Amino acid sequence: MSRVAREKPGPLEYHRRWPLQLIVGATFFFLYFPLIILMxxxxxxxxxxxxxxxxxxxxxxxxxxxxxxxxxxxxxxxIAFFCTIISVILGALTAVMLWRFRFPGKTAxxxxxxxxxxxPEICMGVAMLVFFAKIMPWPxxxxxxxxxxxxxxxxxSFAFPFVATVVRAxxxxxxxxLEEAAKDLGASEWRTFWDVLVPHMQxxxxxxxxxxxxxxxxxxxxxxFTAGPDTITFPVKVYSMLRFSVTPEVNxxxxxxxVVTVALTAIGLHLQNQSENKKLKP
Amino acid sequence: MTDLxxxxxxxxxxxxxxxxxxxxxxxxxxxGKVVAVDNVNLEIxxxxxxxxxxxxxxxxxTLLRMLAGxxxxxxxxxxxxxxxxxxxxxxxRPVNMVFxxxxxxxxxxxxxxxxxxxxxxxxxxxxxxxxxxxxxxxxKLGGYGDRMPDQLSGGQRQRVALARALVKRPRxxxxxxxxxxxxxxxxxxxxxxxxxLQEKVGITFIMVTHDQDEALAIATRCAVMNRGLLAxxxxxxxxxxxxxxxxxxxxxxxxxxxxxxxxxDEQDHAIVRTQxxxxxxxxxxxxxxxxxSTVWVALRPEKIEMHKRPxxxxxxxxxxxxxxxxxxxxxxxxxxxxxSETIFEIELESGRRVRTFRSNxxxxxxxxxxxxxxxxxxxxxxSPAVLLS
Ligand SMILES: Nc1ncnc2c1ncn2[C@@H]1O[C@H](COP(=O)(O)OP(=O)(O)OP(=O)(O)O)[C@@H](O)[C@H]1O
Ligand SMILES: [Mg+2]
Numbered sequence: 170m171s172r173v174a175r176e177k178p179g180p181l182e183y184h185r186r187w188p189l190q191l192i193v194g195a196t197f198f199f200l201y202f203p204l205i206i207l208m209x210x211x212x213x214x215x216x217x218x219x220x221x222x223x224x225x226x227x228x229x230x231x232x233x234x235x236x237x238x239x240x241x242x243x244x245x246x247x248i249a250f251f252c253t254i255i256s257v258i259l260g261a262l263t264a265v266m267l268w269r270f271r272f273p274g275k276t277a278x279x280x281x282x283x284x285x286x287x288x289p290e291i292c293m294g295v296a297m298l299v300f301f302a303k304i305m306p307w308p309x310x311x312x313x314x315x316x317x318x319x320x321x322x323x324x325x326s327f328a329f330p331f332v333a334t335v336v337r338a339x340x341x342x343x344x345x346x347l348e349e350a351a352k353d354l355g356a357s358e359w360r361t362f363w364d365v366l367v368p369h370m371q372x373x374x375x376x377x378x379x380x381x382x383x384x385x386x387x388x389x390x391x392x393x394f395t396a397g398p399d400t401i402t403f404p405v406k407v408y409s410m411l412r413f414s415v416t417p418e419v420n421x422x423x424x425x426x427x428v429v430t431v432a433l434t435a436i437g438l439h440l441q442n443q444s445e446n447k448k449l450k451p
Numbered sequence: 452m453t454d455l456x457x458x459x460x461x462x463x464x465x466x467x468x469x470x471x472x473x474x475x476x477x478x479x480x481x482x483g484k485v486v487a488v489d490n491v492n493l494e495i496x497x498x499x500x501x502x503x504x505x506x507x508x509x510x511x512x513t514l515l516r517m518l519a520g521x522x523x524x525x526x527x528x529x530x531x532x533x534x535x536x537x538x539x540x541x542x543x544r545p546v547n548m549v550f551x552x553x554x555x556x557x558x559x560x561x562x563x564x565x566x567x568x569x570x571x572x573x574x575x576x577x578x579x580x581x582x583x584x585x586x587x588x589x590x591k592l593g594g595y596g597d598r599m600p601d602q603l604s605g606g607q608r609q610r611v612a613l614a615r616a617l618v619k620r621p622r623x624x625x626x627x628x629x630x631x632x633x634x635x636x637x638x639x640x641x642x643x644x645x646x647x648l649q650e651k652v653g654i655t656f657i658m659v660t661h662d663q664d665e666a667l668a669i670a671t672r673c674a675v676m677n678r679g680l681l682a683x684x685x686x687x688x689x690x691x692x693x694x695x696x697x698x699x700x701x702x703x704x705x706x707x708x709x710x711x712x713x714x715x716d717e718q719d720h721a722i723v724r725t726q727x728x729x730x731x732x733x734x735x736x737x738x739x740x741x742x743x744s745t746v747w748v749a750l751r752p753e754k755i756e757m758h759k760r761p762x763x764x765x766x767x768x769x770x771x772x773x774x775x776x777x778x779x780x781x782x783x784x785x786x787x788x789x790x791s792e793t794i795f796e797i798e799l800e801s802g803r804r805v806r807t808f809r810s811n812x813x814x815x816x817x818x819x820x821x822x823x824x825x826x827x828x829x830x831x832x833x834s835p836a837v838l839l840s
Binding site: 344346347349350352353356357360364368369371 | 543554
């Protein structure tokens with residue numbers, strides 16, 4: 170042991186005191202152990218799913234042969250894709266507007282924007298259900314991807330405020346002189362926006378896009394209320410499979426979802442790091 | 452010998468032309484109730500290195516930003532090169548600006564930063580490349596084109612900002628406190644580089660600063676501003692030696708100010724009586740003021756000579772003083788050693804304290820002035836400036 174490690178822990182070094190180490194350990198245990206169990210038992214060669222019987226890929230095969238599940242997965246990815254694009258554009262524009270301009274009712278707009286973040290999801294879900302059932306029914310039998318329109322709209326409505334919040338925070342650190350410098354050098358308002366403001370917002374846009382994508386991909390409550398019989402998403406499908414029994418097939422499907430989300434997040438973060446590293450190294 | 456009452460010779464400025472490249476006509480800028488710039492009339496000649504000098508909040512930046520087009524005057528007109536620019540947005544004006552934060556685009560390479568303005572003007576690729584290299588060479592950043600801004604020091608980033616503005620060959624270059632973010636050594640170096648750069652490119656420079664040393668060192672002409680008003684426009688030497696008001700005398704350099712009454716005002720001499728000095732102040736030139744009016748005598752510390760005064764010698768009368776000099780008695784109360792010079796604070800008989808400098812000509816002070824030592828203070832009758840406001 171090094172000399173430093175043997176010194177008495179400082180007042181803020183809670184990670185070196187046993188009660189807090191215990192809490193931290195417990196947190197990690199309850200956070201990750203169920204996930205690990207879920208993944209491990211997706212390879213278990215038993216329908217009953219409680220005792221380890223041997224290794225198998227059978228359930229993954231089953232998942233890939235389950236046409237309904239695959240369709241639901243495709244729906245989820247499609248919805249998440251459109252939701253991300255629309256949310257990032259809407260969120261960024263909202264953020265720039267709120268940061269840049271003063272207008273009557275600005276506080277009200279800011280408050281209204283935060284609502285989808287604080288309103289309980291179940292209420293949003295019910296509201297969407299009532300809206301799309303009674304007030305503006307989404308026409309059924311539309312071609313792909315228009316059939317997913319209702320869900321996409323619902324997802325955008327709760328995802329874009331997150332994007333706006335992240336981008337707005339990023340904008341707070343913008344140096345207004347950069348904008349003036351661009352104009353001084355001959356750039357129009359639009360050129361200034363693209364050449365100076367958007368590059369500054371970029372990390373916020375990437376973070377916002379990741380948030381929107383993952384929020385949309387794994388949303389259950391709101392989707393459950395807005396989805397029709399022919400527009401099942403992956404989480405809703407998994408839930409419906411659970412109603413019969415917890416099979417390793419569900420485990421396998423969930424594992425795939427976890428892997429996809431983690432991989433996409435990692436790619437996003439990697440891209441962001443790269444663009445930041447490029448700034449540091451030639 | 453030149454007449455002592457005229458200003459010392461100004462810097463030779465062969466590149467300054469006669470025509471006014473900038474003209475402010477009755478410019479006023481209000482922000483609500485705040486009057487940031489108050490009825491300013493000012494002409495700046497082509498090729499000048501002009502400094503806008505003044506304390507914080509006096510409206511220097513506002514005046515500069517009205518030139519660049521980022522603020523519109525509430526009243527009055529601005530002319531650049533004889534053209535009224537009221538309708539021109541910043542991106543259409545023949546001026547470029549170096550911002551206080553430098554505002555170098557952080558996500559672009561140095562070369563792209565410098566090229567940006569040319570790209571906006573639609574200059575073709577080969578020409579851009581050539582001019583960017585030329586501009587980087589000019590600010591001594593040749594070979595730095597591929598760096599990102601955060602790999603540069605503060606001084607280098609400032610040079611990028613300079614190159615980026617100069618590469619567009621503007622008619623006028625505007626600089627807002629260009630040296631305030633640099634440390635003292637670098638600031639001195641950049642001062643002289645800015646001057647030689649300006650002489651080399653021959654473009655009119657207008658610099659905002661609140662540092663009077665900087666303005667005096669660099670500018671061919673300065674405008675001193677006070678609460679939105681132009682207090683005085685003059686060459687650095689005139690500003691220092693012939694201030695037109697207490698504000699300018701006090702803001703530019705250090706000064707001893709005595710309030711008094713104009714007692715006598717003839718063609719060739721004047722006398723000011725003041726409570727703060729034991730003797731009236733004798734001046735060897737006339738003052739254009741009404742007899743009996745309140746005036747202020749401003750005396751720069753370096754223009755005061757200090758001599759030993761043997762204990763017990765009676766205060767000298769004005770009549771006994773050597774011709775053309777003023778002499779008062781005092782006691783040294785404070786000594787501040789600054790290396791190159793020493794500041795003495797002397798208490799006069801009236802209780803008033805006066806400052807004077809002495810250059811440390813030798814390593815050991817031969818005269819060895821010390822605390823509580825009685826001294827004579829003397830100055831030439833032509834040294835003080837008499838101020839009417
Ligand atoms: N956008 C604005 N809105 C309201 N008041 C302003 C604005 N810009 C400047 N002012 C006011 O106008 C006055 C002059 O400001 P200005 O920035 O020109 O001062 P300055 O001489 O550049 O000072 P400093 O040396 O501190 O930069 C100040 O009183 C300031 O508070
Ligand atoms: Mg300023």
